[in-house]
Amino acid sequence: MSATFLGMPGNFPKNAEKAVQNSQLRFNLRKATHTIRGKRASVVGELPDWQELRAAGKAIKDHTLRNLDRYLVQMEEAVTRAGGTVHWARDAAEANRIVADLVKATGETEVVKVKSMATQEINLNDALAAEGITAYETDLAELIVQLGDDFPSHILVPAIHRNRSEIREIFLEKMPKVPDNLTDDPPALAEAARLHLRERFLKSKVAISGANFMVAETGTLVVLESEGNGRMCLTLPRTLISVVGIEKLLPSWRDLEVFLQLLPRSSTGERMNPYTSMWTGAVEGQDFHLVLLDNGRTDVLADEVGRQALRCIRCSACLNVCPVYERAGGHAYGSVYPGPIGAILTPQLRGMGSDLDASLPYASSLCGACYEVCPVAIDIPEVLVDLRAKAPHAAAERAGMKVAGWIFNDHTRLAKAQRVATRLRKLVPKRLPGPLSAWTDTRDIPDIPEESFRDWWERNERA
Amino acid sequence: MRVALFITCVNDTLFPGTGKAVVSLLRRLGCDVDFPAAQTCCGQMHVNTGYRTEGVRLARHFTEVFAGYDAVVAPSGSCAAMVREQYPKLARPGSKGAAAIAEVVPKVYELSEFLIDVLKVEDVGAYFPHRVTYHPTCHSLRGLRLGDRPTRLLQHVRGLELVPLPEAEECCGFGGTFAVKNPAVSAAMGADKTRSILDTGAEVLCAADNSCLMHIGGTLSRQKTGVRTMHLAEILASTEEAQ
Numbered sequence: 001m002s003a004t005f006l007g008m009p010g011n012f013p014k015n016a017e018k019a020v021q022n023s024q025l026r027f028n029l030r031k032a033t034h035t036i037r038g039k040r041a042s043v044v045g046e047l048p049d050w051q052e053l054r055a056a057g058k059a060i061k062d063h064t065l066r067n068l069d070r071y072l073v074q075m076e077e078a079v080t081r082a083g084g085t086v087h088w089a090r091d092a093a094e095a096n097r098i099v100a101d102l103v104k105a106t107g108e109t110e111v112v113k114v115k116s117m118a119t120q121e122i123n124l125n126d127a128l129a130a131e132g133i134t135a136y137e138t139d140l141a142e143l144i145v146q147l148g149d150d151f152p153s154h155i156l157v158p159a160i161h162r163n164r165s166e167i168r169e170i171f172l173e174k175m176p177k178v179p180d181n182l183t184d185d186p187p188a189l190a191e192a193a194r195l196h197l198r199e200r201f202l203k204s205k206v207a208i209s210g211a212n213f214m215v216a217e218t219g220t221l222v223v224l225e226s227e228g229n230g231r232m233c234l235t236l237p238r239t240l241i242s243v244v245g246i247e248k249l250l251p252s253w254r255d256l257e258v259f260l261q262l263l264p265r266s267s268t269g270e271r272m273n274p275y276t277s278m279w280t281g282a283v284e285g286q287d288f289h290l291v292l293l294d295n296g297r298t299d300v301l302a303d304e305v306g307r308q309a310l311r312c313i314r315c316s317a318c319l320n321v322c323p324v325y326e327r328a329g330g331h332a333y334g335s336v337y338p339g340p341i342g343a344i345l346t347p348q349l350r351g352m353g354s355d356l357d358a359s360l361p362y363a364s365s366l367c368g369a370c371y372e373v374c375p376v377a378i379d380i381p382e383v384l385v386d387l388r389a390k391a392p393h394a395a396a397e398r399a400g401m402k403v404a405g406w407i408f409n410d411h412t413r414l415a416k417a418q419r420v421a422t423r424l425r426k427l428v429p430k431r432l433p434g435p436l437s438a439w440t441d442t443r444d445i446p447d448i449p450e451e452s453f454r455d456w457w458e459r460n461e462r463a
Numbered sequence: 464m465r466v467a468l469f470i471t472c473v474n475d476t477l478f479p480g481t482g483k484a485v486v487s488l489l490r491r492l493g494c495d496v497d498f499p500a501a502q503t504c505c506g507q508m509h510v511n512t513g514y515r516t517e518g519v520r521l522a523r524h525f526t527e528v529f530a531g532y533d534a535v536v537a538p539s540g541s542c543a544a545m546v547r548e549q550y551p552k553l554a555r556p557g558s559k560g561a562a563a564i565a566e567v568v569p570k571v572y573e574l575s576e577f578l579i580d581v582l583k584v585e586d587v588g589a590y591f592p593h594r595v596t597y598h599p600t601c602h603s604l605r606g607l608r609l610g611d612r613p614t615r616l617l618q619h620v621r622g623l624e625l626v627p628l629p630e631a632e633e634c635c636g637f638g639g640t641f642a643v644k645n646p647a648v649s650a651a652m653g654a655d656k657t658r659s660i661l662d663t664g665a666e667v668l669c670a671a672d673n674s675c676l677m678h679i680g681g682t683l684s685r686q687k688t689g690v691r692t693m694h695l696a697e698i699l700a701s702t703e704e705a706q
């Protein structure tokens with residue numbers, strides 16, 4: 001597996017510029033996002049009470065987050081009562097160490113994984129590799145990413161940036177025992193992956209999972225998936241370790257009902273997902289460990305505007321409608337959370353210390369499409385604007401904004417500035433210098449008029 | 464009714480024709496239009512780029528300038544959305560600023576809202592014999608929820624043939640400082656938008672926001688397409704005599 005996203009060089013605009021030039025990538029992304037976008041819209045349209053459901057989802061999550069301390073303790077008690085063991089991890093290093101120690105205690109050197117963003121976030125696979133433990137992804141898209149020594153680029157479809165002929169090549173090169181005559185037919189590719197994975201499932205004694213939800217009242221974990229690999233991982237191995245972000249909690253089963261409607265429709269555009277697995281504590285013959293991961297979440301919770309990002313149920317609807325994601329691709333965001341949610345979650349979890357993280361709040365035109373589809377009504381544009389106020393600003397920009405603010409503060413200054421512009425109108429070059437060249441590279445600038453509106457009004461109305 | 468025109472800084476400086484069109488349109492419909500000279504800018508650029516202090520100052524200035532009017536009309540979906548959606552979040556609840564904002568905000572209308580919701584007209588007596596397509600800019604569409612108000616107005620314009628724009632709801636890629644900060648993505652979005660526009664065969668692209676039109680129009684012009692951009696107000700102000 002490739003190295004972590006953390007510390008990725010560059011910044012969003014530069015990464016995006018490269019992606020925009022890759023026409024194959026743009027084609028793949030456009031096709032995939034538009035297909036799923038259409039499916040989502042039609043199944044959401046079927047529900048007359050979608051907006052009420054959405055409001056309920058938001059309210060339940062907000063309530064849970066407000067009382068997170070209480071529900072987490074309740075969760076711990078319930079899991080323990082059911083024979084599981086709960087571990088608390090403050091950050092990535094702590095979580096990785098806990099998991100590595102648990103695996104080492106079993107004496108195994110191989111583990112199977114069902115797709116989990118939390119373990120991607122903490123880069124668990126590399127941490128395990130450093131301890132001599134190999135982690136095998138079992139979700140088809142994750143498998144493609146892992147075999148291709150690549151990064152995930154979408155929440156739901158991590159290999160969305162690959163097309164089937166690229167996938168065929170990855171399989172031929174990296175998958176042992178793959179037939180030489182493998183075609184790029186989707187069923188043939190899926191069958192090759194199935195045979196490959198079946199062997200892993202049957203051999204593995206340890207599995208690592210994430211969870212879509214945790215129900216505090218009973219200590220139950222819930223995973224929704226489409227391929228059945230999750231069910232295999234959760235039931236076959238002798239030791240099951242689940243790494244889950246603390247925000248995935250719900251108080252009760254009644255609350256879960258709302259999300260079992262919101263998630264599949266928003267995510268895959270289906271009325272119901274094919275596999276829903278739930279488990280409470282340890283089942284017979286199995287050892288169960290739950291690692292509750294903070295890794296910056298409590299800091300996000302402390303932020304009045306930004307905390308709404310913790311409502312996210314990782315459905316990926318916002319990615320699929322985002323025009324910026326569609327052109328820039330998921331890798332440009334340099335995080336396991338790409339797209340609109342990544343643009344607000346990543347800089348909150350990691351801070352804005354790197355160029356990349358400081359550029360993420362600007363990776364949006366604020367068109368609002370993400371807010372409109374979000375099943376838990378996260379006002380992503382609002383959080384983006386709030387983060388921009390907290391982001392470091394370049395000195396030149398700060399100076400420019402100060403001057404603009406000074407001019408706008410007084411209409412006589414504005415009028416003077418307009419008259420200067422009018423006088424210089426013939427001198428404005430077709431290609432602008434400095435940062436403004438970004439405008440004139442692809443667009444003409446409008447002509448500056450002979451007279452501003454306010455001067456025209458003054459001349460006609462006040463005379 | 465004492466109607467104040469909030470021209471917006473972009474229109475004032477770069478598109479005075481839009482302001483003149485609003486004045487003549489509203490007068491034709493019997494309004495007493497005033498232009499409070501002390502107005503400047505709603506502060507959107509500052510707030511959205513992360514300069515909240517400057518933005519708050521401009522919001523305060525706005526509420527002072529427009530305090531005494533029955534209605535404030537802005538020929539810009541994005542600036543009207545700034546005032547309506549973002550101003551209430553800028554002041555501390557219970558403060559004097561919050562009260563001033565609560566006083567002014569409900570009186571601020573985007574042009575098509577004012578015509579349809581307040582003046583209750585759909586046929587503004589305009590004449591414009593051209594093939595036109597309409598782009599609902601993001602802030603008009605998802606911010607203000609203008610819905611079909613602008614197209615209803617356009618449908619009543621004599622001589623005008625309104626053709627639907629494919630993928631109309633897609634952002635054009637302007638996004639204020641986004642166009643400068645993320646030029647590659649912005650340009651790619653702009654190129655897709657102009658392709659949709661050319662597919663309609665329209666002579667004129669109309670919208671309720673000159674800033675988006677500046678970006679799309681600049682792209683159309685660089686591509687030498689010959690398609691013109693016009694603000695909604697200019698089409699609605701146009702009459703047989705003016706043609």
Ligand code: SF4
Nearest residue numbers: 312313315316318374
């Ligand atoms: S922010 Fe909303 S739309 Fe985006 S992934 Fe999270 S829940 Fe889904």
